[in-house]
Amino acid sequence: MDELRERLAEIADLDRVSMLLAWDQEVCMPPAGGEARGEMRATVGRLAHERFTDEHVGELLAAAAPRDPLEADIVRVARRDYDKAVRVPGELVAEMARAGVAARGAWMQAREANDFAPFAPYLEHNIELRRRYSACFPEAEHPYDPLLDDYEPGMSTAEVRDALLHLREGLVPLVASAPEIDDALLRVGPFPEAGQRALLGVVLRAIGVDEEQWRIDEATHPFEATIAKTDMRLTTRYDEADMDSLYSSLHEFGHGLYEHQVDPALERTPLDGGASSAWHESQSRLWENMVGRSGGFWRWCLPHAQAALPERFGAVTWQEVQRAANAVRPSYIRVSADEVTYGLHIALRFELELALIEGDLAVADLPAAWNERMQSYLGLDVPDDVHGVLQDIHWAEGAFGYFPTYAVGNVIAGQVWARVTAELPDLDDRFAAGEFAPLREWLAENVHRFGRRHLTTEMLERVVGGGLDPAPYLAYLEAKIDASAQLMS
Amino acid sequence: MDELRERLAEIADLDRVSMLLAWDQEVCMPPAGGEARGEMRATVGRLAHERFTDEHVGELLAAAAPRDPLEADIVRVARRDYDKAVRVPGELVAEMARAGVAARGAWMQAREANDFAPFAPYLEHNIELRRRYSACFPEAEHPYDPLLDDYEPGMSTAEVRDALLHLREGLVPLVASAPEIDDALLRVGPFPEAGQRALLGVVLRAIGVDEEQWRIDEATHPFEATIAKTDMRLTTRYDEADMDSLYSSLHEFGHGLYEHQVDPALERTPLDGGASSAWHESQSRLWENMVGRSGGFWRWCLPHAQAALPERFGAVTWQEVQRAANAVRPSYIRVSADEVTYGLHIALRFELELALIEGDLAVADLPAAWNERMQSYLGLDVPDDVHGVLQDIHWAEGAFGYFPTYAVGNVIAGQVWARVTAELPDLDDRFAAGEFAPLREWLAENVHRFGRRHLTTEMLERVVGGGLDPAPYLAYLEAKIDASAQLMS
Numbered sequence: 001m002d003e004l005r006e007r008l009a010e011i012a013d014l015d016r017v018s019m020l021l022a023w024d025q026e027v028c029m030p031p032a033g034g035e036a037r038g039e040m041r042a043t044v045g046r047l048a049h050e051r052f053t054d055e056h057v058g059e060l061l062a063a064a065a066p067r068d069p070l071e072a073d074i075v076r077v078a079r080r081d082y083d084k085a086v087r088v089p090g091e092l093v094a095e096m097a098r099a100g101v102a103a104r105g106a107w108m109q110a111r112e113a114n115d116f117a118p119f120a121p122y123l124e125h126n127i128e129l130r131r132r133y134s135a136c137f138p139e140a141e142h143p144y145d146p147l148l149d150d151y152e153p154g155m156s157t158a159e160v161r162d163a164l165l166h167l168r169e170g171l172v173p174l175v176a177s178a179p180e181i182d183d184a185l186l187r188v189g190p191f192p193e194a195g196q197r198a199l200l201g202v203v204l205r206a207i208g209v210d211e212e213q214w215r216i217d218e219a220t221h222p223f224e225a226t227i228a229k230t231d232m233r234l235t236t237r238y239d240e241a242d243m244d245s246l247y248s249s250l251h252e253f254g255h256g257l258y259e260h261q262v263d264p265a266l267e268r269t270p271l272d273g274g275a276s277s278a279w280h281e282s283q284s285r286l287w288e289n290m291v292g293r294s295g296g297f298w299r300w301c302l303p304h305a306q307a308a309l310p311e312r313f314g315a316v317t318w319q320e321v322q323r324a325a326n327a328v329r330p331s332y333i334r335v336s337a338d339e340v341t342y343g344l345h346i347a348l349r350f351e352l353e354l355a356l357i358e359g360d361l362a363v364a365d366l367p368a369a370w371n372e373r374m375q376s377y378l379g380l381d382v383p384d385d386v387h388g389v390l391q392d393i394h395w396a397e398g399a400f401g402y403f404p405t406y407a408v409g410n411v412i413a414g415q416v417w418a419r420v421t422a423e424l425p426d427l428d429d430r431f432a433a434g435e436f437a438p439l440r441e442w443l444a445e446n447v448h449r450f451g452r453r454h455l456t457t458e459m460l461e462r463v464v465g466g467g468l469d470p471a472p473y474l475a476y477l478e479a480k481i482d483a484s485a486q487l488m489s
Numbered sequence: 490m491d492e493l494r495e496r497l498a499e500i501a502d503l504d505r506v507s508m509l510l511a512w513d514q515e516v517c518m519p520p521a522g523g524e525a526r527g528e529m530r531a532t533v534g535r536l537a538h539e540r541f542t543d544e545h546v547g548e549l550l551a552a553a554a555p556r557d558p559l560e561a562d563i564v565r566v567a568r569r570d571y572d573k574a575v576r577v578p579g580e581l582v583a584e585m586a587r588a589g590v591a592a593r594g595a596w597m598q599a600r601e602a603n604d605f606a607p608f609a610p611y612l613e614h615n616i617e618l619r620r621r622y623s624a625c626f627p628e629a630e631h632p633y634d635p636l637l638d639d640y641e642p643g644m645s646t647a648e649v650r651d652a653l654l655h656l657r658e659g660l661v662p663l664v665a666s667a668p669e670i671d672d673a674l675l676r677v678g679p680f681p682e683a684g685q686r687a688l689l690g691v692v693l694r695a696i697g698v699d700e701e702q703w704r705i706d707e708a709t710h711p712f713e714a715t716i717a718k719t720d721m722r723l724t725t726r727y728d729e730a731d732m733d734s735l736y737s738s739l740h741e742f743g744h745g746l747y748e749h750q751v752d753p754a755l756e757r758t759p760l761d762g763g764a765s766s767a768w769h770e771s772q773s774r775l776w777e778n779m780v781g782r783s784g785g786f787w788r789w790c791l792p793h794a795q796a797a798l799p800e801r802f803g804a805v806t807w808q809e810v811q812r813a814a815n816a817v818r819p820s821y822i823r824v825s826a827d828e829v830t831y832g833l834h835i836a837l838r839f840e841l842e843l844a845l846i847e848g849d850l851a852v853a854d855l856p857a858a859w860n861e862r863m864q865s866y867l868g869l870d871v872p873d874d875v876h877g878v879l880q881d882i883h884w885a886e887g888a889f890g891y892f893p894t895y896a897v898g899n900v901i902a903g904q905v906w907a908r909v910t911a912e913l914p915d916l917d918d919r920f921a922a923g924e925f926a927p928l929r930e931w932l933a934e935n936v937h938r939f940g941r942r943h944l945t946t947e948m949l950e951r952v953v954g955g956g957l958d959p960a961p962y963l964a965y966l967e968a969k970i971d972a973s974a975q976l977m978s
Contacts, residue, residue: 013532017506032702033720043502213521231522
């Protein structure tokens with residue numbers, strides 16, 4: 001058991017090193033350093049994989065005698081990871097990686113040309129490889145299950161399909177009923193960068209970022225990197241045309257706080273980190289949306305926004321800002337979609353990638369299927385592929401099974417939020433007083449501390465006492481739309 | 490051969506990763522991240538060591554069939570490194586590391602208390618372990634040889650002893666004859682930080698730092714980190730009380746340029762990097778002293794210094810600055826010593842550590858022996874241990890064999906400089922015109938490109954056609970002192 005733990009700690013260290021190599025590449029590395037960095041990352045990734053899938057680890061797992069519940073969980077989770085990892089031939093893993101790199105290049109060229117057709121054969125190859133990947137798990141009920149399982153351990157395609165269908169059916173009428181709101185307050189700049197920085201400093205300190213354990217940098221595509229629980233790194237991007245630096249920082253903080261508050265006893269074990277992609281996303285969306293677009297948040301934040309950006313916020317009320325922060329407006333691009341339409345962008349992608357994997361949709365028919373759904377769900381006519389099927393990198397990289405986790409994350413955030421607000425009914429007033437510790441502590445106790453000890457659905461059972469259910473999330477959105485409509489009337 | 494090269498490339502990658510972990514720890518890491526970082530660094534270091542000292546590497550080396558001169562050098566140098574590494578039991582390596590950590594803590598406490606005595610048993614243990622280390626190489630002629638060889642491959646204790654004796658005998662009268670110079674121009678601030686930054690930007694760009702491949706940051710103790718030839722990182726420290734940021738940056742640039750200009754074909758092989766510690770130091774000192782304290786450099790630099798720091802340099806001549814930059818003044822502390830007295834600080838340390846390893850000096854007698862030599866070489870009465878025997882961390886960390894490389898580096902810099910200036914007689918005028926490329930290119934062609942292909946003395950033979958010889962360095966210093974004396978009369 002000690003030898004097993006030592007080996008798993010070594011692999012955890014290598015994973016942290018990989019994370020730092022990636023962080024540094026985005027934040028610090030001189031532009032010419034990319035090629036050497038690729039070699040460093042490949043070497044560390046390959047070593048971590050080799051050291052984990054080594055036969056000796058299988059023997060250690062078979063012989064392991066856990067001495068307490070923590071060690072029992074370590075063995076169980078490590079065995080699950082190990083069994084998955086050794087089932088896939090190294091040759092297939094390498095071919096998926098190579099095909100992903102080639103498809104990524106083809107995708108970028110296709111975007112340049114605004115033409116899906118030359119990308120199609122690369123996408124077909126990626127799909128073919130994912131089918132072969134799925135075939136490594138013949139016991140799976142559905143060929144999409146093993147793909148989904150990489151992001152949502154233990155969750156079935158059927159569960160996700162039901163939930164996302166329910167979500168979609170709820171969202172379409174909500175979007176149609178949402179009042180038109182002028183959100184220029186947060187969307188039409190200039191918002192001077194110095195003011196954004198000053199405001200962000202105040203907000204992050206208030207919600208729980210301290211300089212002893214966190215740092216904040218700039219990156220083209222904001223992300224969060226946990227190097228260690230005591231070495232947390234957020235990145236953001238300042239664009240004077242909007243206030244996205246605030247919302248993307250709240251989002252990345254949500255990811256970071258989750259990992260920061262995992263039980264320290266799990267550090268350097270396979271139990272460290274978030275339970276799943278959707279659980280992770282639930283935490284980032286909870287801070288970005290449930291907190292950052294709440295009335296309480298803006299009652300507290302507005303004076304700070306006025307001090308930092310007086311020319312933009314000097315003459316407005318918190319109600320006006322909150323309304324702007326909750327504007328609903330159908331648009332083509334997922335990453336800039338509002339909270340309500342976002343779920344429809346995801347439902348569309350999930351339905352399409354499921355059909356691609358099932359073989360019910362040919363790649364050649366994908367753009368038309370995309371555009372048809374955009375019209376049906378959001379009432380929009382897609383003008384070209386760059387504003388449609390070519391907008392995301394996920395399929396080019398072969399990341400099938402990832403898209404649904406965004407929507408499942410929102411659904412889980414809704415379920416968690418319903419329970420938080422039931423248990424802490426004065427939360428909005430606490431936010432208004434700049435007090436975010438009660439929420440942080442509730443999340444630590446009820447969600448974060450468990451790390452990867454439980455599967456996605458086990459966590460749901462534990463936190464909200466049931467399965468995946470879009471109803472609370474839809475109710476939360478509906479209440480906000482009603483409130484906006486009332487404020488306007 | 491291909492498998493060997495692949496394994497060696499993997500180890501080279503891990504070494505680059507270790508360097509990045511160290512750089513990040515000094516430059517970026519939040520203060521609380523230290524403990525986790527220690528684990529990450531230990532894991533990567535252990536893996537690199539294990540993967541290199543693996544029996545399989547021994548077999549690959551034995552079976553290797555080099556296909557060209559480059560591969561012949563790779564095999565030869567890797568075999569030398571391998572034979573050294575496998576001769577030392579892992580247990581002894583671990584004990585040296587543990588003893589170093591303990592001694593470092595004791596050293597810090599002893600400094601706080603300004604009392605050598607409580608540090609003595611830790612130092613004794615370090616020395617005892619180094620003797621055991623030496624005993625792993627019974628063929629060595631002198632017990633100090635294996636220690637020195639870790640920094641100066643192939644160089645003997647006898648060679649270094651002769652050279653440093655010659656150097657000391659030359660320096661003592663030089664120091665005594667040096668005129669007293671007012672160096673307030675570079676030593677009495679304030680030099681506003683913004684001005685220092687601006688000047689440094691101009692100087693580094695001129696000597697060869699571009700933003701595509703280099704970055705510059707701040708660190709408490711300036712250092713250089715090569716992550717890759719295309720990812721070079723310098724650090725410096727701004728103190729408004731002096732202009733050390735300029736000289737320490739020239740120094741670190743010298744280290745960086747050496748690694749930057751190694752033949753790209755050697756990347757990811759054991760031949761990458763500098764030939765030895767002394768060769769490395771020769772390059773850093775060459776840029777810091779031979780370039781940075783030259784008349785040509787200040788003829789070019791003064792207008793830039795005047796623009797960046799008008800209140801300090803507005804009303805002076807380049808001759809005055811150059812004279813201040815070459816002031817000689819005996820002092821207690823090595824790291825702030827001038828170029829001329831520096832060698833005596835090193836001679837003293839080398840003589841003492843040699844006697845400690847030989848067993849001719851007891852640790853209890855070390856402070857007295859130190860103080861006696863300070864009086865004899867520099868004419869100074871050491872007031873207390875913090876200004877004497879406790880000032881450096883090297884012995885606490887067990888780094889015996891390192892000190893002489895500083896002086897050997899200066900001696901080599903003198904030999905290289907004599908050849909450079911013979912071959913490029915207009916170098917000083919080129920500096921005055923802001924042209925540093927001729928020097929860079931000469932160094933690339935004659936020194937840098939070889940990397941670790943040759944041992945310390947083989948490199949000397951190749952570059953200056955002879956052995957280690959302090960005469961050119963002493964002549965260079967004497968000429969500068971004469972020039973200063975003439976300027977004053």
